[in-house]
Amino acid sequence: MADQKGRGPKGEGRNSGARGRRVAEKARGPRPPRPDAPRDEAADIGVEARQAAGVLLNAALEGRGGLDAAQSFREVAGLPGPDRAFARAVAMAALRRLGEIDQILDRRLQKAPPAAVRTILRVALAQTLVLETPAFAAVSTAVKLAERDPKTRPYKNLVNAVLRSVGRDGPGLTTAESNLPDWIAARWRATYGEAALAGLALAAREEPPTDLSVKPDVDPAAVADAVDGEVLPGGAVRTGRRGDIATWPGFDDGTWWVQDAAAAVPVRLLDPKPGEAIADLCAAPGGKTLQLAAAGASVVALDRSDKRLNRLRQNLERTGLEAEIVVTPAEDWDDPRAFDAVLLDAPCTATGTFRRNPEVLRATRPADVAKLADVQHRLLDAAAGRVKPGGRLVYCVCSLEREEGETQIIAFLRRNPAFRTAPADPAALGAPVEALTPEGWLRILPSMWAEKGGLDGFFVARLDRVA
Ligand SMILES: C[S@@+](CC[C@H](N)C(=O)[O-])C[C@H]1O[C@@H](n2cnc3c(N)ncnc32)[C@H](O)[C@@H]1O
Numbered sequence: 488m489a490d491q492k493g494r495g496p497k498g499e500g501r502n503s504g505a506r507g508r509r510v511a512e513k514a515r516g517p518r519p520p521r522p523d524a525p526r527d528e529a530a531d532i533g534v535e536a537r538q539a540a541g542v543l544l545n546a547a548l549e550g551r552g553g554l555d556a557a558q559s560f561r562e563v564a565g566l567p568g569p570d571r572a573f574a575r576a577v578a579m580a581a582l583r584r585l586g587e588i589d590q591i592l593d594r595r596l597q598k599a600p601p602a603a604v605r606t607i608l609r610v611a612l613a614q615t616l617v618l619e620t621p622a623f624a625a626v627s628t629a630v631k632l633a634e635r636d637p638k639t640r641p642y643k644n645l646v647n648a649v650l651r652s653v654g655r656d657g658p659g660l661t662t663a664e665s666n667l668p669d670w671i672a673a674r675w676r677a678t679y680g681e682a683a684l685a686g687l688a689l690a691a692r693e694e695p696p697t698d699l700s701v702k703p704d705v706d707p708a709a710v711a712d713a714v715d716g717e718v719l720p721g722g723a724v725r726t727g728r729r730g731d732i733a734t735w736p737g738f739d740d741g742t743w744w745v746q747d748a749a750a751a752v753p754v755r756l757l758d759p760k761p762g763e764a765i766a767d768l769c770a771a772p773g774g775k776t777l778q779l780a781a782a783g784a785s786v787v788a789l790d791r792s793d794k795r796l797n798r799l800r801q802n803l804e805r806t807g808l809e810a811e812i813v814v815t816p817a818e819d820w821d822d823p824r825a826f827d828a829v830l831l832d833a834p835c836t837a838t839g840t841f842r843r844n845p846e847v848l849r850a851t852r853p854a855d856v857a858k859l860a861d862v863q864h865r866l867l868d869a870a871a872g873r874v875k876p877g878g879r880l881v882y883c884v885c886s887l888e889r890e891e892g893e894t895q896i897i898a899f900l901r902r903n904p905a906f907r908t909a910p911a912d913p914a915a916l917g918a919p920v921e922a923l924t925p926e927g928w929l930r931i932l933p934s935m936w937a938e939k940g941g942l943d944g945f946f947v948a949r950l951d952r953v954a
Pocket residue numbers: 488489490768769770771772773774775776789790791792795815816817818832833834835866
């Protein structure tokens with residue numbers, strides 16, 4: 488997925504440093520009480536934000552869509568903006584480090600406490616270990632939270648003692664791999680091997696930088712200068728800058744849009760030309776549509792979700808680019824046109840986006856992989872039927888699961904002998920060279936380009952229809 492959610496403060500580890508500290512400074516937490524605040528108000532400042540963090544964390548752990556749904560819960564929606572942002576940052580930090588946080592807690596707890604007590608402890612440790620919130624603020628708000636509820640009140644001394652012991656003795660040894668759900672770690676170990684799994688686990692602890700795709704007539708170096716960033720191979724601009732992107736230089740002029748460096752690769756592989764008719768069959772929220780339109784193609788942007796297409800409409804307006812928008816499921820699209828090129832960025836488990844959306848690893852269930860593979864199979868056949876003889880089809884997913892990537896294309900090529908793989912040249916596309924598979928497809932892992940700050944996981948294949 489091209490849009491960026493869940494930008495919270497960055498954690499310790501591989502990429503820590505000045506950027507991590509800057510981010511952490513902004514995320515220290517809700518303001519301290521005013522010296523003249525009434526006693527009760529002073530006592531409670533920041534407690535609501537921590538409670539909301541626990542609500543968000545538990546909603547994310549419950550299943551797909553849980554985190555989004557929780558944004559409208561009273562405990563979250565009722566907070567002032569900065570406190571809501573802090574609550575989200577805490578929840579994201581807790582999700583990224585959940586395994587390590589539980590290792591630290593389990594070493595200190597003789598028996599499992601009620602779930603609500605564990606939530607309070609997780610929220611407090613996410614603050615002290617990841618966001619660098621001062622310990623006194625994290626501990627005192629945790630104890631106050633425990634006091635509020637009759638079910639957790641008997642545990643307030645335990646909460647205090649556990650958190651103080653972490654502060655006094657340090658967290659002790661933890662393992663990055665513990666942050667991955669067991670079934671996901673087992674899958675990735677089997678698919679990519681032990682060394683790659685270790686890299687993926689390290690990537691999963693970190694909050695990623697923000698990448699911008701720049702319009703072709705704009706100099707990426709100038710954009711990089713304006714946002715304190717750097718130009719990546721392929722031309723995307725990467726920045727450690729945080730906060731509301733609508734306030735960044737160039738946003739109002741529409742010279743760039745937010746898109747992970749890996750998410751920009753599929754359209755480069757499709758190689759759009761000015762004037763070509765191109766269909767983007769799962770277009771919303773639209774990062775790839777903008778790339779196609781910016782290349783001068785005549786684009787149909789189709790998606791089944793009108794609500795998700797609103798983001799595309801806003802981005803088209805802001806960038807001054809054009810596309811014809813169609814709201815319908817791709818399989819049901821009643822339109823006789825065939826296209827020079829078709830892009831299918833299919834719905835998927837999105838496990839490759841765990842750096843931006845740490846909740847995907849907790850929310851995805853093993854059965855989702857098979858369910859989505861069925862949808863992808865149907866959509867691939869619908870997409871193939873829209874490609875002119877001699878035309879191109881690019882299939883991509885932001886999933887790390889083989890069933891949604893390699894296996895789909897192997898089966899597709901068997902069903903559709905008129906299509907052949909057009910091998911990718913990663914260096915020319917601004918992709919890591921090690922992403923190239925023996926078949927000529929790209930398997931981009933979030934652990935690649937680690938020294939540059941990583942990138943989202945993607946599978947990408949180009950299939951040309953014989954003339
Ligand atoms: C991975 S996202 C696409 C991201 C988009 N290409 C971008 O770059 O911003 C998948 C999209 O597929 C859409 N979708 C799911 N099933 C669909 C279907 N049967 N027909 C068309 N769109 C579908 C979803 O609404 C979602 O917006």
